[in-house]
Amino acid sequence: MWAFIHKLGSPKWFYAISERLMPWFWVAAVALILIGGVWGLAFAPADYQQGNSFRIIYVHVPAAFLAQSIFVAMAAAGFVFMVWKIKLADMAAAVMAPLGAGMTFVALFSGAVWGVPTWGTWWQWDARLTSMLILFFLYVGVIALRGAFASRDSASRAASVLAMVGVINIPIIKYSVEWWYTLHQPATFSVTSRPAMPMEMWLPLLLMVLGFYSFFIAVTLMRTRSEILRRESSKRWVRELVGEGP
Template identity: 55%
Template sequence: MKWTYFHRMASPKWFYDFSGKILPWVGVLALVLVAGGLTWGLLFTQPDYLQGNSYRIIFLHVPSASLAMTVYVGLAVAASIGFIWKIKLADMAVSCLAPIGASFCALALVTGAIWGKPTWGTWWVWDARLTSMLILLFLYFGLIALREAFDSRETASRACAILAMVGVVNIPIIKYSVEWWNTLHQGSTIRITEESTMAMEMLIPLLMSIAGFYLFCLFVFLLRIRAEILSREQRTKWVRHLLGANS
């Protein structure tokens, strides 16, 4: 990849223009996939032979849990780019991704607890998967709080970047917790390298829902970072021109 390309992508103005172009497509596709996947899973699939209808929670729980982890990895990558090359846009991405990831992490935990009650007979156990996921939520909260704790934006972004990079160690722990430790949580049913251990009829709406949640996340991330770009670049000519504030 050419370095010029990298630098152009890192320019807030270029990113604002580019994201404005793809935004409607991402939004429509996300809406179709989320609505389709959830409706299909909720209303049209057969109940699970073991868990009955409670398994329908999977169509929300798995996408949000998966997003919570992926968003953290994305956040950590952005944090390291911002830390090493001092790219403003990367720091904006870190600050925009934290609340999105936190909300999906909380949703995964709560839907998991609600699912646990009829399935395991308990809302919560302190086992490896659940505890490491709770730590992820605290990492997100830590990132949000840490940014607010500094007056200087540079110091805040450096501190957040370090926390984000250190915290990434938790991600493989969450991922492999169901294999490394004896846990109440079931193993993964979607496999990439081998055949998934799930009926096609359940798998398709689940994959739709996962794809929809990822696109939704991209959509709200773009919305957030666009607002953040306007806010941080408000003294530049292009933003003033864009908002008709040129004098």
């Protein structure tokens, strides 16, 4: 077990194993998103209340799922880095942050677009949109903190601490924002308290969520690989790999 973890922590070994794993995740991501997207956008029945505009859910919900999962994954990687000093975990955390911020933005943007047909406005201080916005600021904070340090080691450790502080706060923020929202603006139209989705609407959504997760894993593997090459550029195996003489 420990030998396996040590091996996994070695950038060289990870570089080799991820090369074999990555294509599978890309295939899964492209296939699932294509099938789920076409099914959800073209073949799933229109919602009886919202008509076709509900189809934004097939982008909005997977992006929102991913936005929260990536923050947790980033904090977990930060924890691994802080406790066991595994540099690979920090490389993964570093490349996850911009992707997570991007997903949060996608969720916010698709939420705003969805707001036009349902609420008649681009922005409403809805509990979910508000906590998503705060999550976006948390991502920006982690990215900005990492960029502010001159030394990479300090930057990594500072970003790890902030990610862990953030992940403890996310549920607190989420619930307090929900509480605040119910107090100030009783929900006139709730997207979620609809009757349970019929199967033919729900299945494409599941495919899209799985597809987005595969996409996240594939992109993280790919970007971690380039981060390995960048950070380990002075190591012999990297120089041999990129074809530079010793």
